[in-house]
Amino acid sequence: MTGTSRLRRSLGAATAALALAALAACGSDHPNSTFLHWTEFGRDIDFLWDRLLGWGTAVFVLVEAVLVYTIIRFRAKPDGPTPVQTHGNTTLEITWTIVPAVILVFIAVPTVRTVFKTQAKAPDSALQVEVIGHQWWWEFKYPQYGITTANELYLPVGRTVNFALKTKDVLHSFWIPNLGGKRDLISNRTNYLWFTPDSIGAAAMNGQCAEYCGDSHANMKFKVFTVAPADFESWAAHQKRPAVFGVAPAAPATPAVPVKSAARGAVAAAPAPADTAPPVGYAFPADQIKPFWWPKTPLPAGLAEIPDAVLAQGDAARGKDTYSRSACIGCHTITGNPMSMGVIGPNLTHFGSRHTLAAGLFPNDAKHLAMWIKNSRMMKPGVLMNTQGMNEMDPMMHQKVTTGGLTDAQVADVVAYLRALK
Amino acid sequence: MATAAIAESHSHGEVSHHRTSTGLNHRKVAVWAFIGSECMLFVSLISTYLIYKGRSVVGPYPHENWTDPATGKVFKEILNIPVTSASTFVLLMSSLAMVLALAAVQNKDKPMPTGWWDRQLRSSKLWLWMTALLGTTFLGFQAYEFTSFVHEGLTIRTNLFGSSFFTLTGFHGAHVTVGVLWLLALLGIDYKRGLKPADALNVDIAALYWHFVDVVWIAIFTLIYLIK
């Protein structure tokens, strides 16, 4: 690694001289960088990248230097003689056929080696994670733990994770730039991707869909946490349990969102239920998450907020009732709520333990959740989830919701219920 | 496009002031390029059939029996090798008729031989008719095959096999149909003013197309019908 970083430094200097200087100076922080060495997969790719950048820069500098020299040196002079009419030079031409070929050998050999290494079978001890793409959200299953969750991925540090990638509908691509390359989710096929987050401690990072998949492709993100093995076991043990209604937080895991919504000012933190039920498992502490990570998606114009006062009146028990009698149960599962068995939408069993909602599009706080329930289709283009707010205009059906619609007070109750599902 | 290229026709290639750098006729060059292009079209269609072979989730299947789990109905292996062998033979013989038609046109101005059979060999009308009829017979076999498949429960919408099979053989059938129409157009000229050795090139080009459609079928017969 030291060798490559020296190489990178010197090449970086050369590249900077070629017009990057200004860019590199302004660019302060790159939280989604693809150059990190946090997994062996990332290191393998970066090793290749160093060679590609090195040879590429060398060739670039050489060609452009010769080109610039040529056009300066041989610019036409007044009354210049007719140039010597050379038609070619076999030795030269053979040389510049062979030299690139030799350079390519230095790229091709490590490439092929890395291809076979990274696509070998994952070790049997690996953590298995099934990734299922949906338009436009992610379903994560941990078959060894019996967990089904959505949009937020917990990975233990130091253990190889083997993703089995599938899709329910169109093609998607699973990409965590910090941890390594992407792999597509192909209908009627299962793809695999594995790596070991072995050189990073607890961290929160971004993942996203990288294959165009329709309207909300841009909004199909997910959040990744690398956590200490013990914390992972704690998280997993809790996630496996059915939802325990009205559980209190054990740690300060409540998403006291430290950012401002770009459009609407401060985000209200929801009142935490003051129950004393069994403690919840580990959740990544919100205060350890860097600002870049928190979604700053603006709220849609023309969607009325539910006033904080109304939200404060939300009652989780009433909300459970309302939820269990509403359209929600047709699509969502909450283990522990026998009415809620739908499988089309994300599993909400421990929804309150998540930091974001709508596939990483909004922070999971009362205000955003309320607006999401009220009119998700205005919040995120094209989503399958129907508009639920009473008298709301469904932007896809082009009609107002009447029968079955939820009033603001009912939405507040459902919000309280869902947020209580720690 | 082939027809449009051919449509650049009569006055062009034969006019003497149009020398060509290779001495070859424009339309003949274009048709060979067209045939090269058609290779890629049929390879795409054949590849698709082969890729999807064995991947249909429901039957009927080409070479295996299939029982519908819902109804218990049994569908037999659907490809009918004897019938297709016959139609393959018919198409091969049409190629023979086609070369004989070309030879007949090329030799129009030779003295007519005395033997009955040798005289028949000089009849471009006979061999063009023969080619067209054999081609039509092939199409008849295909129509029979398609309708019997539909009766047995396989349509273009049934499964992957149905979609890729009907599209592949349908495209081939469409090519044969164009070929038959082309032959009929040549026959029309033959009846109107008689095809002369100077027209041999027109027949030659039609023949190239016809034989190509035949060789495509040679590949299809083996790859689709005979290999499981």
Place this chain on the structure above:
Amino acid sequence: MAHDASHADAADHGAEHAEEHHPQWSTYWKVALILSVITVVEVWIYYTPFRDSKLFVPALLTMSAAKFAIVVMFYMHLKYDHKLFRVLFTGPLLIAIGTLTGLMFLFGKFALHLGG
């Protein structure tokens, strides 16, 4: 006896090779006979136990390729015609066969499973 008149219009074309090597009517009949025989053999082996042999598919492919080549060489007279036509046809044909082969490998039809 068989004379190729199709070249008569080509003003600056030497008709020499066409004159000498053009196939006879008898060639056409022989070719038809060979094609028929191969087809009969193809169908025949389909109904024999040879069908389950490992050599069945290679044998069929060989026979099919032979038929293909015979029609192209004799009926489409590529064997006798200008070499340019040979290039115009075999070039694309090779690319087409290469593409078909590549696709078959990529979709696992040749079952070459190493690694992954």
Place this chain on the structure above:
Amino acid sequence: MTTMAAPAPATLPTTGEYKTGIWSWLTTVDHKRIGILYLVTALFFFVWGGLEAAIIRAQLAGPNMGLVTAQQYNQLFTMHGTTMVFLVIMPLSSAFFNFLIPLQIGARDVAFPRLNAFSYWVFLAGGIVVTLPILFGMAPDGGWFGYAPLTTKAYSSGYNIDYWVLGLQILGVASLAAAFNFITTIINMRAPGMVLMRMPVFTWMSFVVQFLVILAFPVITAALVFLLFDRFFGTNFYTVAAGADPLLWQHLFWVFGHPEVYILILPAFGLVSEVLPTFSRKPLFGYPVIVYSGILIGALGFGVWAHHMFSVGMGPIADSVFSVTTMLIAIPTGVKILNWVSTMWGGQIRFTTSMMFAIALVAMFTVGGISGIMHSSAPADLQQTDSYFVVAHFHYVLVGGAVLGIMAGVYYYFPKLTGRMLDETLGKWHFWTFVIGTNLTFFPMHMSGLYGMPRRIYTYDAGQGWEMYNLLSSIGVIFQAIGMTIFFVNFIRSWKKGAIAGNNPWGAPTLEWAIPSPVPDYNFAHIPVVTSRYPLWDQKAGDLVKSEAETTTGGRLKTAAELGIPMPFPTILPLVAAVFMTAMLCGLLFIHAGNLPLALGIMITCGLGLAFTLIKWLTSPLE
């Protein structure tokens, strides 16, 4: 050097009977006029596709912008790609094929003049079918490579994708018809002595491109037929529930799509191979190697398609094979670059606008080529594909390569096309603003991509480290727009008012410069006899063209009739055939609308109309 010093005449030569008016353009079968039609149409679509790009860049100038909706954005990027590939770069190349190939090989026309007109009208019709729906908010929105199953009816139930499928199918007919025509033309219509290895490199590269077209387009035709059948007739080629494999579409698309890249770039390579020798006053360095490397690039282009699919999980063998074959392509491409530099080496370089664009191609295509090598390494590509890095790469290839090369060609051949010079001062302004803008737009995309920004997203969140790169890219578009505006002003003004060019304003060596500008309808008063690769430098003028006394009368050029040259008749039939064919295919849309009788009615009526037109065409004499 015989013609180099020839003084430019004060007036434009006229042939007296060159017809004007709309009808003459609708019925023309003259390859030069068809070339102009292609040029003007493609430049119109260039503006169209450029505006789409400008809206895209405005939306992405900052994070979380709301200029367009997600659906509008998806239509915009789909149409930007489709427009620029099929309606701008390909037809711009076609403009040069049409205009130049017959002139460069010493022919009076293409092999099938009416088929040539047909190609243009079909192209125009296909272009209208695919672009017009954006005005009604119904433009295709599946991305330019239209991956199934997103493009199937299950996931795209509107008409959007229908227009795309039909439009591309129609455009394919145009490209194929033109390709058969040019293959025949180049094989068969070369002047005496114009052996293959004396052909100008542009003609050579065009020749290779036509083979790529006839071999690549049938594959996309088949893939589109499957999608069309799926959408209109309910077949299952891409139906997931029926067990379809989405990789079928991807493989077929890229078997076409990769050669398509060379279809886009090789004509530009050909053009700079004309420009560089002229303005260096030296023959092309290593002509045979340039020619062979062009052929090799074309042939290898059919063996690398799956490098667009390294992330789909093809397995280590396929990934390795396609990595290595892709790297191989770098060799002939690198050879070309170095041979171009060597052409200039030791020359007398004149910095005309045309030459500057050609040099810029050499400089900028190198960047695109090197980032291409970076993609060829399959594991590294897993971090690059579908990110902005790949967007940067192919824009360096297509703008830094194809568009710059074509611009070099436009400045170089405008005098031959119109008889007048493009203004050099405006040209320099155009050059600098456009080239600076291009780099400013596309270089930062390398960075945003490597820092994790995926492509085809209509918006991105603040704080991801992408803001500055995106802002720079958007600012670059302003420069590009200014540059292109200058170009269009120059183009329109110079067409009417530019300086008179004369036969050979540049002192160029190839055959097209031996005849008057603009070129008389019969091109060559007598077919030249060629004995050199650079006839105007190496041969005496008298061997190539008739003397002025023989070709002019009363101060004007003699007409074809006066010279006894038979010319093909103008005819409206190609246009009519194109309209019928397009209308016939569009009848399918009524199947989607659920009106089968109307669909059948339209298709049968137009089919009969097409058949009738073709019979008429077939039976009417050419000249």
